[in-house]
Amino acid sequence: MKNFQLAKIFYEMADLLEMKEVPFKPQAYEKAARSIESLSEDIEEAARKGNLEKIPGVGKNIAQKIREFIKTNKIKDHENLKKECPIDIEEMTAIEGLGPKKLLALYKNLGIKNLIQLEKAAKGGKLRNLEGFGLKTEFNILKGIEFIKKSKGRFLLGFILPTVREIEKYLKKSKSAEKISIAGSVRRKKETIGDVDILIVSSRPKDVIKQFISMPEIVKIWAKGATKSSVRLKEGFDVDLRVIKEESFGAALQYFTGNKDHNIKLRKIAIEKGWKLNEYGLFQNKRRIAGRSEESIYKKLGLQWIPPELRENRGEIEAAFNDQLPKIIDYTDIKGDLHCHTDWSDGTKTIEEMAKAAHNLGHSYLAITDHTGTLKIAHGLNEKKLLKQMNEIDKINKRIQGIRILKGAEVNIKADGTLDIKDQVLAKLDIVVAGVHSHFNMTKKEMTRRIIRAMENKNVDIIVHPTGRILKKRKPYQIDLEKIFKTAKRTETFLEINAYPERLDLNDEAIKKAVEKEVKLSIGTDSHSVEHLKYIELGIATARRGWAEEKDIINTKSVLQLFKLLKK
DNA sequence: GCCGTTTTCGGCCCGACTGTTTTCAGTCG
Numbered sequence: 397m398k399n400f401q402l403a404k405i406f407y408e409m410a411d412l413l414e415m416k417e418v419p420f421k422p423q424a425y426e427k428a429a430r431s432i433e434s435l436s437e438d439i440e441e442a443a444r445k446g447n448l449e450k451i452p453g454v455g456k457n458i459a460q461k462i463r464e465f466i467k468t469n470k471i472k473d474h475e476n477l478k479k480e481c482p483i484d485i486e487e488m489t490a491i492e493g494l495g496p497k498k499l500l501a502l503y504k505n506l507g508i509k510n511l512i513q514l515e516k517a518a519k520g521g522k523l524r525n526l527e528g529f530g531l532k533t534e535f536n537i538l539k540g541i542e543f544i545k546k547s548k549g550r551f552l553l554g555f556i557l558p559t560v561r562e563i564e565k566y567l568k569k570s571k572s573a574e575k576i577s578i579a580g581s582v583r584r585k586k587e588t589i590g591d592v593d594i595l596i597v598s599s600r601p602k603d604v605i606k607q608f609i610s611m612p613e614i615v616k617i618w619a620k621g622a623t624k625s626s627v628r629l630k631e632g633f634d635v636d637l638r639v640i641k642e643e644s645f646g647a648a649l650q651y652f653t654g655n656k657d658h659n660i661k662l663r664k665i666a667i668e669k670g671w672k673l674n675e676y677g678l679f680q681n682k683r684r685i686a687g688r689s690e691e692s693i694y695k696k697l698g699l700q701w702i703p704p705e706l707r708e709n710r711g712e713i714e715a716a717f718n719d720q721l722p723k724i725i726d727y728t729d730i731k732g733d734l735h736c737h738t739d740w741s742d743g744t745k746t747i748e749e750m751a752k753a754a755h756n757l758g759h760s761y762l763a764i765t766d767h768t769g770t771l772k773i774a775h776g777l778n779e780k781k782l783l784k785q786m787n788e789i790d791k792i793n794k795r796i797q798g799i800r801i802l803k804g805a806e807v808n809i810k811a812d813g814t815l816d817i818k819d820q821v822l823a824k825l826d827i828v829v830a831g832v833h834s835h836f837n838m839t840k841k842e843m844t845r846r847i848i849r850a851m852e853n854k855n856v857d858i859i860v861h862p863t864g865r866i867l868k869k870r871k872p873y874q875i876d877l878e879k880i881f882k883t884a885k886r887t888e889t890f891l892e893i894n895a896y897p898e899r900l901d902l903n904d905e906a907i908k909k910a911v912e913k914e915v916k917l918s919i920g921t922d923s924h925s926v927e928h929l930k931y932i933e934l935g936i937a938t939a940r941r942g943w944a945e946e947k948d949i950i951n952t953k954s955v956l957q958l959f960k961l962l963k964k
Numbered sequence: 965g966c967c968g969t970t971t972t973c974g975g976c977c978c979g980a981c982t983g984t985t986t987t988c989a990g991t992c993g
Contacts, residue, residue: 413965419976420965420966420975420976421965421966422965423965423966423976423977424965424966424976425965427965427966428965428966452966453965453966453967454966455965455966455967456965456966457965457966458965458966492991492992493982493983493990493991493992494990494991495990495991495992496990496991497989497990497991498990498991527984528983528984528985528989528990529983529984530983530984530985531983532982532983532984533982533983533984536982536983580993591993593993618981619980619981619982619992620981621980621981621982622980622981623980624980624981626981626992636993638980651978651993652993654993656977656993659977660977662977663977663978664976664977666977667977668969668970672977672978673977673978674977674978674979675978675979675980676979
């Protein structure tokens with residue numbers, strides 16, 4: 397995947413053009429960079445198919461530069477710009493408050509090209525006398541460098557959500573906060589989060605800001621104004637707060653939920669109608685014609701209200717315009733969990749403890765899918781132990797109420813596509829899920845063939861974590877999803893949306909493609925403990941981001957309907 | 965450099981906050 401290298405180059409070109417004060421091109425390159433960065437398809441694949449100019453923000457010229465990069469691993473225009481200003485833009489713009497203009501001043505006046513030189517100059521007090529700089533800027537740059545050294549980048553939604561909900565609870569205690577809502581990528585339930593946005597309605601903004609900046613977990617206050625504040629928490633991420641008035645709540649919520657491309661498109665629609673959309677409302681001249689609620693804004697613009705999870709400018713605005721938004725799955729639609737582990741393999745709780753916890757979450761069934769055979773590290777079960785576990789589950793099912801435990805297993809797909817448990821034993825299980833847990837470095841062709849062979853097994857119901865990625869740790873293995881989708885339909889095998897925070901696999905974009913191809917999906921938490929069962933929310937969120945409806949997800953069905961869907 | 969239900973030219977999202985200024989440029993989201 398050259399996507400990220402390419403995005404980085406275009407971001408850099410945007411900054412370099414900004415330094416030269418070239419008008420409009422910087423935004424064009426930035427937009428292309430954003431698109432390429434969030435593209436799930438391999439850019440080389442897109443180029444082969446001749447689809448480059450279908451990428452938003454990519455036109456004739458940028459497409460040509462992409463092809464140049466694929467061929468030569470560099471872009472001539474980029475190299476030339478770099479020659480004029482050979483500085484490490486990426487690492488220096490990461491400092492809060494440093495942008496292209498200041499970088500240029502630093503290079504021109506002091507020859508500063510990288511973070512090390514910058515730190516040295518700042519410590520030597522050399523920045524304070526530059527035009528446009530001062531004592532405070534110098535201090536903030538040093539502070540910023542310190543933070544970068546500790547910075548952890550993006551955060552997993554699943555690990556950040558509990559903290560966000562704590563903050564929400566804390567702010568709710570303030571008497572001045574009349575209404576509070578999470579916005580931004582947390583509200584859109586994006587798999588990773590850069591920072592957290594919070595909105596509060598209040599007629600006493602000063603009190604709210606005061607309460608906000610006295611949260612005990614704060615390590616740095618970036619900004620505190622009359623209606624806006626930004627802080628860094630101990631955990632390492634930033635929280636931005638905006639205080640607004642009731643009549644602007646909907647507009648602010650819409651604006652701060654994003655994403656950016658979605659918002660820009662809405663603003664353009666407003667302009668076409670002769671109006672102006674900002675975070676305070678939708679305006680006709682100076683008269684506010686909508687703003688109190690999000691619904692009122694979308695409605696005025698001629699659109700259905702769009703659920704936050706869909707707001708990624710992936711066609712949702714066009715769909716809303718034509719009254720054709722999908723009725724995406726609801727957070728209450730899931731009837732059971734189809735992937736979990738117990739102390740029979742690498743889980744920490746007993747079958748019964750897991751079942752009771754699932755029942756408490758409102759599930760009416762839970763599939764126990766412990767690891768098998770060759771996966772030694774996970775204490776995989778062999779045929780004999782698996783049969784013993786089935787017996788045990790039969791007994792527990794007789795004595796517990798309100799939840800049905802399904803007898804299952806998570807079998808390994810070996811390198812040749814065969815499984816590590818005999819078919820006769822698998823046939824006795826209620827549900828068989830299969831996954832790749834070894835030999836990740838196969839070619840695309842080999843890996844695809846391997847998984848297809850597993851799907852063709854008459855006992856395999858679900859392929860779990862189909863792409864094998866671990867967020868921030870491991871890339872997905874090479875796999876031809878188109879072929880996998882086709883085979884899934886042909887063999888009536890389901891693909892999992894693994895809800896574990898580090899996986900979320902399939903991801904949103906793959907889900908959207910699967911849904912378009914009418915492939916049926918399941919949501920499983922891959923729980924190894926009772927606390928993990930609540931991650932089902934993340935799986936549902938990801939399904940929603942992939943435009944999945946209730947009918948697309950098999951565990952929205954009752955246990956009886958589910959049995960009809962599973963292979964015999 | 966991109967884009968188009970004002971489509972091959974002429975537009976390009978918009979406002980808050982900070983620091984350095986004395987009315988504003990730069991940065992951010």
